[in-house]
Every structure is written in structure tokens, then in C-alpha cells.
Amino acid sequence: MSIIYLIILAIAVGIFTFAIHKSNTSLAAWLALAVSTVGVGITALLCRIVVRGNDGDVLDQRFDWLPDLGASFATHVNGMSAALCLLASICFVLIILSTINKNIEKPNSFYGLLLLSFAGLIGVFIAWDAMLFYIFWELALIPVYFLCSMWGGENRIKVSFKFFIYTFVGSLLMLIGLIYMYNKTPNHSFSYAAFAQLKDVLTAAEQQGLFWMLFIAFAIKMPIFPLHTWQPATYSQSITPVTMVLSAIMVKMGLFAVVRWLNPILPEAGHTFSTVIMALCVIGIVYASLLAMVQSNIKKLVAYSSIAHIGLMCAALFSFNDIGIIGAGVQMFSHGINIIGMWILVYFIETKFKTKDMNQMGGMAALNPTFAIFLVVITLANVALPLTNGFIGEFMMFNGIFNAKYLNGNTYNVLFTVLAGLGIILGAVYSLGMVQKVAFGDVKDNSLTKENTKFTNFEFVALCIVTILVIIFGFYPQPIIDLVKI
Amino acid sequence: MNIIIASALLGVVLMLSGVFLNHAKGKRTLAIFASIILMVVAVVDVMQNTNNTILHFNGLMATNSFTAKLNAVIAFCSMLYIFLFSNEISKVGLNDAEYFALIFFALTGVFILTSYQNMFMLFLGIEILSIPQYILAGSDKRNVKSNEASLKYFLMGAFSTGFLLMGITLIYGATGTFDVSKMALMGSGEPSTIALLGILFLIVALGFKASAAPFHVWTPDVYDGSPTAFTPFMASIAKVAIFAAFIHLFHASFAGLAGRWHIIIIAIIVLTLLIGNVTAVYQQSVKRMLAYSSIAQAGFLLFAVYSLNEISQKGILLYGASYMLATMSIFAVLIKMKDYTFDGFNGLAKKQPVIAFAAAIALFSLAGIPLTGGFFGKYYMLNGAMQNGMPIWVLIFAVLMAAISVYYYFKVIQAMYFKTSIQDATEPDAVIDVPFKVMLIINTALLILLGIYPTIVTIF
Numbered sequence: 001m002s003i004i005y006l007i008i009l010a011i012a013v014g015i016f017t018f019a020i021h022k023s024n025t026s027l028a029a030w031l032a033l034a035v036s037t038v039g040v041g042i043t044a045l046l047c048r049i050v051v052r053g054n055d056g057d058v059l060d061q062r063f064d065w066l067p068d069l070g071a072s073f074a075t076h077v078n079g080m081s082a083a084l085c086l087l088a089s090i091c092f093v094l095i096i097l098s099t100i101n102k103n104i105e106k107p108n109s110f111y112g113l114l115l116l117s118f119a120g121l122i123g124v125f126i127a128w129d130a131m132l133f134y135i136f137w138e139l140a141l142i143p144v145y146f147l148c149s150m151w152g153g154e155n156r157i158k159v160s161f162k163f164f165i166y167t168f169v170g171s172l173l174m175l176i177g178l179i180y181m182y183n184k185t186p187n188h189s190f191s192y193a194a195f196a197q198l199k200d201v202l203t204a205a206e207q208q209g210l211f212w213m214l215f216i217a218f219a220i221k222m223p224i225f226p227l228h229t230w231q232p233a234t235y236s237q238s239i240t241p242v243t244m245v246l247s248a249i250m251v252k253m254g255l256f257a258v259v260r261w262l263n264p265i266l267p268e269a270g271h272t273f274s275t276v277i278m279a280l281c282v283i284g285i286v287y288a289s290l291l292a293m294v295q296s297n298i299k300k301l302v303a304y305s306s307i308a309h310i311g312l313m314c315a316a317l318f319s320f321n322d323i324g325i326i327g328a329g330v331q332m333f334s335h336g337i338n339i340i341g342m343w344i345l346v347y348f349i350e351t352k353f354k355t356k357d358m359n360q361m362g363g364m365a366a367l368n369p370t371f372a373i374f375l376v377v378i379t380l381a382n383v384a385l386p387l388t389n390g391f392i393g394e395f396m397m398f399n400g401i402f403n404a405k406y407l408n409g410n411t412y413n414v415l416f417t418v419l420a421g422l423g424i425i426l427g428a429v430y431s432l433g434m435v436q437k438v439a440f441g442d443v444k445d446n447s448l449t450k451e452n453t454k455f456t457n458f459e460f461v462a463l464c465i466v467t468i469l470v471i472i473f474g475f476y477p478q479p480i481i482d483l484v485k486i
Numbered sequence: 487m488n489i490i491i492a493s494a495l496l497g498v499v500l501m502l503s504g505v506f507l508n509h510a511k512g513k514r515t516l517a518i519f520a521s522i523i524l525m526v527v528a529v530v531d532v533m534q535n536t537n538n539t540i541l542h543f544n545g546l547m548a549t550n551s552f553t554a555k556l557n558a559v560i561a562f563c564s565m566l567y568i569f570l571f572s573n574e575i576s577k578v579g580l581n582d583a584e585y586f587a588l589i590f591f592a593l594t595g596v597f598i599l600t601s602y603q604n605m606f607m608l609f610l611g612i613e614i615l616s617i618p619q620y621i622l623a624g625s626d627k628r629n630v631k632s633n634e635a636s637l638k639y640f641l642m643g644a645f646s647t648g649f650l651l652m653g654i655t656l657i658y659g660a661t662g663t664f665d666v667s668k669m670a671l672m673g674s675g676e677p678s679t680i681a682l683l684g685i686l687f688l689i690v691a692l693g694f695k696a697s698a699a700p701f702h703v704w705t706p707d708v709y710d711g712s713p714t715a716f717t718p719f720m721a722s723i724a725k726v727a728i729f730a731a732f733i734h735l736f737h738a739s740f741a742g743l744a745g746r747w748h749i750i751i752i753a754i755i756v757l758t759l760l761i762g763n764v765t766a767v768y769q770q771s772v773k774r775m776l777a778y779s780s781i782a783q784a785g786f787l788l789f790a791v792y793s794l795n796e797i798s799q800k801g802i803l804l805y806g807a808s809y810m811l812a813t814m815s816i817f818a819v820l821i822k823m824k825d826y827t828f829d830g831f832n833g834l835a836k837k838q839p840v841i842a843f844a845a846a847i848a849l850f851s852l853a854g855i856p857l858t859g860g861f862f863g864k865y866y867m868l869n870g871a872m873q874n875g876m877p878i879w880v881l882i883f884a885v886l887m888a889a890i891s892v893y894y895y896f897k898v899i900q901a902m903y904f905k906t907s908i909q910d911a912t913e914p915d916a917v918i919d920v921p922f923k924v925m926l927i928i929n930t931a932l933l934i935l936l937g938i939y940p941t942i943v944t945i946f
Contacts, residue, residue, distance in 0.1 A: 066941055135856040142855065149904045157904050161896065168892055172885035179869050180878065209878075 002058050003085060003126055004075060006042050007119045010035055014115030020108045026100075028111035033096045035115055039089035039122075047082045047483055060128075070182065070189035071131035079486030080259060080329045081125040084252055087336045088121050090469075091248045097462040098344045099241045102351070105151065117143040117245060124253050130178045130190040133261065134171070140253065141167055144245060153237040163234045166227075170217035177213035180206075181265075195265050204268060211269035214262050215277070221254030222310050224277075225284030235303035236356070240347035243299065247306045247343065248336045255310070255332055258317050259325065271406040274318040278404065278412075281315035282419045284308070289426035293433070297356045298346055301434055302339070305382065308423050309335050315420065316397035324400015329484035330477060331393025334381075338390055341378040341466035344459060345371070349438055352453050353445060358434060363443030367453040372439045374463045379435050381470045383428045389473035392481070394424065487542050487549065489557050490597045492527040496520040497590030504583025514572040517586040521561075521568040524593070528554075528561035541603065545665055548603040552799055556600050556730060559803060559943065560723060563810040564593055567719060569925050570818040573917050574715040579625050588618035589719060596727040600734075605654045605664040608731055612650065612695060615727060616643045619720055623712040635711030642704040646694030649687050656684030657739075669739040677743055685740055685747055689754075692732045696725065698788060699757040702781045706765075709777035714821045717773070721780045722813035726806040729787045733802060741794045751792050752880055758785035759887040766894045773826045775894055776816065779852065782891055783809055786867050786884070793870035800944035801866030807943050808851050808859025808936050815848035815929045822916040824909075828897050832907035838918065842902045844926040849895040851933050854888050859936025864888065866944075 013035050017028040049058055063073040077085075092114065104110050120140030127133035141164065148160035178190070184201055185194040202210070220227045235243045263270045285308045292304035313331055316324040348371065353361045365372035381388035384395075402417045455463070473480060503516050535554040542549065568589075575589075576582040595615030602608050620643065624636025654664070660681035661669045690701065697705040709717050740747065762782030769775040787805060790798035819841050823830050835842040851860035868881055912918065936943065 066939075068941060068944070135861075138856040142850075146903070149900065157900055161893075161900065164896070165889060165892060169886065169889040172889055173882065175865075176868070176878070176881050176885055179865070179872055179881075183869070183872055213882075 002061055002075075003042060003046055003077065003122065004061065006039050007122050009038065010115045010119035010122070014112045014119065017108050017112035017115065022108070025107050028108045029096060029100050032111040032115055033093065033100075036089055036092040036096055036118070039118070040086070040093055043082065043086040043089045046077060047086055050077060050079050050082045050486055051479075051483055053486075062128075066131070069131065070185075070187070070191075070194075072129050072191060073132055074128040074191060075126040075132075076128035076192065077126055079483045080256065080332075083329065083333050083480065083483050084125045084249075084256055085122055087252070087333050088118065088125070088249050090465075091244065091336055091340050092118050094340045094344065094462045094465060095241050095244045095248075097458045098244075098347060100458045101456050102347075104239075104241075110147070110151065113143040113147045114241075114245070117147065121249050121253065125256060128192045130182065130192070130195060130261075132190075133257075134175060134178060137174075137253070137257075138168075138171055140250065141171075144242070144250065147242045147245070148234060148238045151239045151242065155233070156237040159230075159233045159237045163230045166230045167220055170220035170227075173213045174217035177210045180210060195261075198265060199267060202266075207266050207269040208272060211262070211266045211273060214266070215258070215273075218254040218257045218262065221257075222251050222314060223254075223307065224311060224314055225280055225287055225307070228284065228288075228307055231307060232300050232303045235306075236297060236299040240299070240343055240350065243303075244340055244343045247303070248340045251306070251310050252332050252336065255313055255317065255328065258314065259329075263317070263320070270318065271320065274320060274404070274406050275408045275412060277318050278315045278401070278407070278416050281311040281318075282416050282423075284311035285315075285420055285423035286426070289423045289430065292430040293426060295430075296358050298349065298358050298361075298434065298438070299356055301358075301430060302342055302346060305427060305430065306339060308427060309339075309382075312394070312397055312420055312423065315416065316400045319400040319404035320406055321400050321403055323396050324404070326481060326484055327393050327396025327398075327400055330480050331390070331397060333480055333484070334389040334393050334473065334477075337466055337469050338378060338381045338388075341374070341463060341470070342382060344462055344466070345375055345378060348455070348459060352448065358437040360444060361438045362441040363439075364453065365439040366443060367448055367450050368455070370455065370460075371453075374467060375435055375439055377467050377470060378463075379431045381474070383431050384424060387471075387474045389470050389477060391474065392477040487547065489524065489527050489531055489561065490594055493524055493590050493594045493597060496524060497587045497594065500583055500590060501587035504581065504587075507583070510576045510582055513583045513586065514576055517568050517572055517575075520586070520590065521565040524590075525558075525561045525565045528558040532558045546604045546607050547598070547601050548667075549601045552803075553601040555943075556803060556806070557597055559807050560593075560596055560600070560726065560810075563807070563814065564589075564719075564723060566811070566814050566925065566929060567723070570814055570922070570929075571715050571718070571821070574821050578713045578715055579627065581625070585622065585625060585716075588622055592618040592622075592719070592724065596723060599727045599731040602731065602734070603666050605657070605666065608666075608735065609647070609650060609654065611731065612728070613647065615724055616647075616695075619716075619724060622716045623708055623720070625716070626713045629711075629713075631707075631711035632713060633711075635708045638704050638711075639708045642694060646691045646701070649694070650691035653684045653687030653691055656680050656687060660684060666735060666738045670742060677746070681743075682746060685743065686750070688735065689747065689750060692728065692735075693754060695728045696732060696787070697781050697784050698754050699761045699781065699785075700754075702758065702761065702784075705781055706774055706777045709780065710771070710774045714773065714817065717777075718813050718817035721777070721817075722810040725780065725784060725787075726802070726810060729784075729790065729806070730802060733790050733798060736791055737794050737798075744794060748792060751788060752876070755785055755788045755792070756880065756883060758782070758788065759884055763887045763890040767890065769894070770828070771826045772820055772823075772828060772831070772898060776813075776820070779891065779894065780813075782887065783852070785887070786864060789867035789871045789876075789884075792876060793867075793874040795870060795873060797866055797870035797873065801863065801870055803943050804859065804866055804936065804940050805863030808863045808933060811929055811933050811936075812848040812851040812858075812860060815844050815926060815933070816852070818922075818926060818929075819845040819848075822912045822918060824911065824913045828901050829905075829907075831898055831901035831911055832905040834902040834911045836906065837910055838912065840923050841912075841918065841926060844930045845902065846899050847930045847933055849899055851937070853892045853895045857934060857937040859933050859940065861937060862940040 059077045065073040123136030145164045288304040288307035295301040313328045316328040381390045384390040532554045539550040598611035620640040626632035694701040766778035851858035854864040
């Protein structure tokens, strides 16, 4: 039982769903749900194996693939990759639950592309060979490009094309960096072990150049200010289930790549540039939070809040101390769950109110009180209220940033922590402002009644799962911390 | 050697078939059989060949396992070409038997170019390859663009052959031999001006043929003006043959003087990639866009000329194979379209999903997306150049240009998959039957196979 079976299963079922006849509209959704649930099972078992520390066969696998290129099909699962694979599976379950009975057009292609992107994302999280990592990195992008372009707003083709080319340029720079590093390895191999020895071989100038070539690719994916311009438009033009894939899991690709492929392999360059990068992240946090405050489009508001959250995680990763990195790992998991909950609610809101403009919304709490409960709980989780799962990660990350090593000035750590904290406060402002505009106040749209603003059963289940996870991991986050540490 | 004789004989047979067979279908079937026979001969050659280099005809030609493998790949792609395009070739004009014969005569030139050892054979191969193409380019006699294409191609070809002969003469003057392998031994010490000038002329001549910038100006008009049935042959098979000749010449003879001509090649690569990609962005017609994109692809193939190692040989096999397969696919789809503009492809995915998928994979391969052969082809090219000490900014420039190429390749994918149209995109009387779709599926499967397991082609 290895996670590679999950990838193969997802690809096989994904390709199969394309062949389902048009008249059968529900089979694709159920197949996708089945694969994702199997995925949750496999990845949960995997997490258990990682924590118990036995059975190296499952965690470390290697198949010969292209020996004369020095590339092999090597996978390695450590704590953070297991956590992210579990996150991906849970998120896909939630995404599919939220889309059932919502009348998505061309469902066969939709669920097929979802499954193919699932396979690509899992592959990114487990790859232990640089060529394999690059291939999965690109493969995760192609189905998402089709998902953004085939469904969505009027401007979606241009916007997702910009997203694709932006990300592709970054990946090509990463390719040159990887080829350069491959040529510097003593035995011309793409394996992680060979790359890990590079820090003794590369000169400081080489390390710094390679660092930027790789980091630009990851920074575009996360995104980090100033390479974030593709994100708000893409998030708001795509349909919300696709936005869920983008913001819950795809951004974690960039963060994970920094943890696995950038900082361990090019540590000195990381130390040199950590001030610059943390500065960019912190600027991004404040900038995105300020922009979120003035948004009236609810999707753009959540998109900007996502930039702020990711900026904090990236800054913590570059603090180079254990508690910051573990905090970022915990927060990757929690943020994924919380943001999915948020997007499910946004999906509900935009279908019921038939608009994305918050100024035209209001009074949903009177029509659907359960909605208000979910909204408040998930919003407070996003704001990192203590006893929600968002809190412990934020606390550890702030601790890490405050104790950051390798910063150039003496007071930068205080400055960064304060500014990041400012971002959290602004986060509370715009999040609670959004809650007020959407849920409370008078009902402006008179066509809404209690009957037509109910949840579907599947949405209800998905939101319950999210809320339960928020509360459980808010009270007892230790399992995640233990998992991510390994 | 057998394959050269085989292709020439098959060409004569097809030419005579025009006298004895009256039915177009008979001539097409004969052409398909001829291409299968050619493939069989190539496979036999591969199996017979060992790793040693065998000289033929007193040292005029040299075959080894690499040339045999390259011939097999080219023979396979020409077989695919005949399968996919035989209907369209018959439709071009009245002399369909002659068209098939000319294709086989051009293939003779191709097979001479892959295994030459003497400069005379290089000249012969280029001429035998080019002259049938001049005729084929102009075969749509009622179309002014076709006439223009043929005349332009002929004039430029003759001009560049003049440079080639001048270069050969100067090299002979410097080294005293026409033999490609013996020239290298003479290159010790300070090279004379004559030798350097000869190398420069050879670069110019081969650059013309390979449509490298600044010698590329004929390419868009010729590829665009020729009948669409013949453009894929010119754009893919002929180009790969010229590059095989280019690489063989420079690796075998001028490797020692690399310090002198490397800088010229870098300049040509940068110009070619820049001009090819940037002008392709502004094209309105898909056929013309593909013509400019073939200039950009030539830019990538030139990396193999720069890198003087075994990786470039593997690279030319892999890049050539995936480039030929992808060109065949995309032109096979293009020729069925009513309208060659980008909007002419609107809605193709809904009406003809198999064809649209084949075109999409072909475009992915040309753009260099992983899981298709084109990605590993580009990888080999970049890796080989980096190992040979190419400055890293050239490589970064190359990948940025590859990113630009994504823009115009994906415009077609966008039209096919994301836009809709009321009318059918394909010509009403286009023959899109099951055998055609099966050939396209085979093509697509091969491209994906090359993307997953490229060593199939590169082991020789």
C-alpha cells in the first residue's frame, strides 16, 4: 500500500470520467468523491505510519526510470508531505461535496480535471527526485488551467492565460536552475541525496543565483508580493470550486517546495536573503490586508486575505528556526481547511444572492441561522481566534519570526512581528466586516425566503466536517504538530 | 546504404505508376506500400548495424548505429506522413504520382545527408533534398502564393548552395581534403584565414537551409505559400535532415576550432529564437504562425550544433522525433480546417474531440510541456549546451522565449476548447474517417510515450 497507488487511481478514474456519456450527469461526481475518500483513508494511514516511524518501505520508494538522465521515480514521505497529502484529500472531499447538486456544466470533464489535478498535487508533495518534482509541478498546472478556462466569468480565458504564462515562466526558470544543479552534482543525478550535497560544492555566487531562480518560481505560485498580480483576478473569474483548489492546495505547493527543495539545498543563500524575503512577505501581508478592507467583491476579499495568510507562512519559513517552520506546517494544514470552509460559504452566498457585491447582500442570518453559525465560526478560525485551529499555527509562527536568525538588523525581527501582527488585526477588521455585511442587517433582496436559502445536505455535511475539524484541532492541535515535526 | 537505393527505386516506381495506374486511389495505396517498404528497409539496417562505423564507396559515406537509428526515425515519420496526408496530396493537382515520387526522391537526399562523410555528398544530399521541394512548393499552379513560394525557395536555395560550394572550396584550400573526418586532423595550430572564412560560409549556407536567423526570411512565405499537404514535410523532415548534416559536419571537422565559431552560433541562436518567437505572436493565420514557430524550433535545434558531445546526438534524435510527430499531427488537423485563422478552430473540441485532443498534445509537445516528447527534447538541448559551457544567460533567454511560444501555441488550444462556434470548424468535404483518427491517436500516443520514456529513442 503506497501513495503512488493513489496517484495511479486518480489518473485512471480521471481519464475514465472523460469517457462517460453526456447523459449521465451524476456518475462522475460520485466517482470523484469515492477516489477522494479512498485518498483520505490512504493518506490518514500514511500519517499514522510516519508518526509511528516504522515501515520505511512505504515512505521511501524508488523505481528506475531514466538512468542515463540520472532521474529516477523516487518518492519520500516525511511528516509535512504526509500532512499536505492528507490535507489535499480532505479538501478534495469537501470540494466535491460542495459541488454536488449544484448543476455544474460539463460535469464529466469537470470531475475528470479535478481528479487529474489531485494526482498532480499529490505527486508534487511526495517527489524525491528533482526531475520528477519538476514534471509533477507542471502536471498539476495543466488541469487547473483547463478548469479555470472552461468554467467561470466572462473574462476567464484571458485571466487564466495570464495565470498560466506567469506560472510557466517561473517554472522554466526553475528548470534552468535544476539543470545547473544537476550538472554540478558529482555523479550527474537528479536524486535528492545528490542535491543535498551541493551546498558544499557550489560557490556563494552560484548559490545566490540558483536561489533566486528557484524562489521566483515558488514565489509566483504562493504568491508573494510583488508577483501576486495574477491571483485576485484568477480567483474571482474562476468558479468557486476551482478557486478552492487554487487557494487551499495549490499555494501549499509553493510553500512546501521552499521547505523541501530550497532551504535545505541552498541554506547559505537562504540566510543571506531571508531579510529581503521576510520584508517582501510582510509588505504583502499589510498591503493585501489593506486592499481586502476596501473590497466590495467578496471573492476578491477572500483572495486578498489568502495572500496575507500565505505571506505570513512564507515569512515564518524564512525565519530558520524550528518553531517557525513547524508553525508554518501546522498553519498550512489549518489554513487549507479554514479557507475551504470559507469558500464553501462564499459559493453558497454567491448562488443565493446572485451577486458577488457585498453591498447588495444582507440579512442571511435571519433566513438561515445555521449559515450564520458556520460563517462566524469559520471566520473566527481564519482570524486565528484561540481555541480554533488557526490559532496555534499563528502563535508558533509569530514566535518564530520574533526569534528569526540571520536577519541583518537588530530590530528587524521586532518590526516584522509587529507588522505581521498588524496584518492579523486588519484581518479581523475585514473578516468581521464581511460577516456583518453578508449575514446581519436587513434583507435587501426580497426574493429570498427561508425555503430557497437552505443548505443542500452535502453542503451541510461539508461545513460540519470543517467546523468539527476547526474545533477539534483548536482544542487539541498536538497530533498535527507531532506529524509536521518529522 | 540500402535505404538510399530503396528510396530512389521506390521514387522511380511511383513515378512510373502515374503511367500505368489511372485511379488516384491506386497511386495512393502504392505510395503507402512504398513507405512501409522503406520503413522495413530502415529497420533491417538498424538491426544489422553494430557500433562500428562502416565506410562505403571509398569513404564517401559512413554509417553507424546512430545514422541507422536516425534513418529509422525519419523513415517512420515519413510513413506517418504518407498515411496522414495521402488523400490531401492527391487533391493538390493532376500529377499526384509525381508528387509522391518527388517526396521519395527528397527522402533519398535526406538519407544521404544523415550518413555523408565527404563534402561532395553533403552538397549532393542538399541538392537532392531541395530540388524536389522547389517543385512541390509550386505544385498548386493556380495559386499565386504557391508560385511565389516556389520561386523564392528556388532562388534562395540556389544562392545558399553557392555559399556552400564557396565554403567547401575554401576548406579544401585550407585542409587539402574533402573528407569530413580527415579535416579535423589538419586543424592543429593556428587556423588560417581561409579555413575560418570557409567555416563562416558553411555556417551561412547551412543557416539558410535550416532557416536560422538572419537567413530565415524565405521560410514564412515558402511554408505559407506551399500547399498545406507539403508544408509538414518541408518543415519537419527536411529540417531535421539539414540539422543532422550541420551537426555531423561541425562535430566531426571543426570541433577543435570551437572557440572561434561558438560565438557566431550563440548569436544566431539568440537572433533565431527572438525573431521566430516574437513574430509568431502577431500572426493571424495558424499556418503562418506554424511557419514562424518552425524558425523558433530551429533555434532550439541549433543548441545541438553548439554542444559537441554525445548528449546532442541523443538530443537530435529525441527532439527531431517529437518535432516531426508533433508537426505531422498539427498539420494533419490544420489541413482539415475550413479557415486557417485562429478563430477557425473555435469549438473544435466539441465537434471533433479526438482530433482536438491530438492537436492539443501536438501543441503541448511543441511548447515543451512535460509528459510530451517535446519537453525532454528541449531538456536534452539545454542540458547539452550547459555542459559545454554555454553562458547561462543564453539558456535563461531561451526558456523565456519558450514561454513566449506558449502564448501562440495555446491560442489554438483556447480556440478549440474554450470558445464556441455555430458552424463546423472543419471543411465539409474533409475526409475524417476512422483510419485517420487511428493514425492521429497513434501519433499522440507516441508523443506521450516519448514524454514518459524518452530512452526508447535515445538508446543506440
